[in-house]
Amino acid sequence: MAKVLIVYFSRTGNTEKMAQYIAEGVRFAGSEVELKKxxxxxxxxxxxxxxxxxxxxxxxxxxxxxxxxxFFFLAEKAALAGxxxxxxxxxxxxxxxxxxxxxxxxxxxxxxMVNLGSFxxxxxxxxxxxxxxVKACQDYGKAVAETV
Numbered sequence: 001m002a003k004v005l006i007v008y009f010s011r012t013g014n015t016e017k018m019a020q021y022i023a024e025g026v027r028f029a030g031s032e033v034e035l036k037k038x039x040x041x042x043x044x045x046x047x048x049x050x051x052x053x054x055x056x057x058x059x060x061x062x063x064x065x066x067x068x069x070x071f072f073f074l075a076e077k078a079a080l081a082g083x084x085x086x087x088x089x090x091x092x093x094x095x096x097x098x099x100x101x102x103x104x105x106x107x108x109x110x111x112x113m114v115n116l117g118s119f120x121x122x123x124x125x126x127x128x129x130x131x132x133x134v135k136a137c138q139d140y141g142k143a144v145a146e147t148v
Contacts, residue, residue, distance in 0.1 A: 002031040002148040004141075005050040009038040009057040009065055014090035021134050022054055022088060025141025031148070033141070038071050044078035051148040052084035052114075054141070055105065059089060059097035068097075072104055084147040085111035086140060114144045 004026045010016035019035055026033040041047065057068040087102035105111045
């Protein structure tokens with residue numbers, strides 16, 4: 001059984017909801033999933049032992065949050081090259097963070113990104129449990145889990 005780690009930051013709870021829905025999709029695929037707030041990842045050892053990784057944070061001022069930028073310096077030490085990966089995040093205006101996260105995972109960490117159509121379905125503002133967003137998140141979690 002594949003093990004998937006979802007690391008996320010959420011200030012208002014919207015990105016956390018997305019993480020939970022993505023985790024449901026991982027479970028639908030028959031894989032094991034662990035969710036960790038980015039503040040709980042203290043060393044590269046906390047990233048070891050997983051087959052796939054999904055990272056997410058909201059967009060603030062057209063960027064990912066500072067704690068997520070710092071997290072990536074730690075993740076660089078974790079030997080994640082070649083691992084299946086996904087990225088997501090909520091936003092109110094620009095929605096740039098998920099794309100920056102995905103690019104960092106692909107080009108800096110050398111991970112294998114799982115693309116499930118347009119990022120727009122996963123970058124949406126999640127103020128309520130919109131059925132389309134929930135399904136997109138679940139489908140994305142399932143797609144990442146099925147690649148391992």
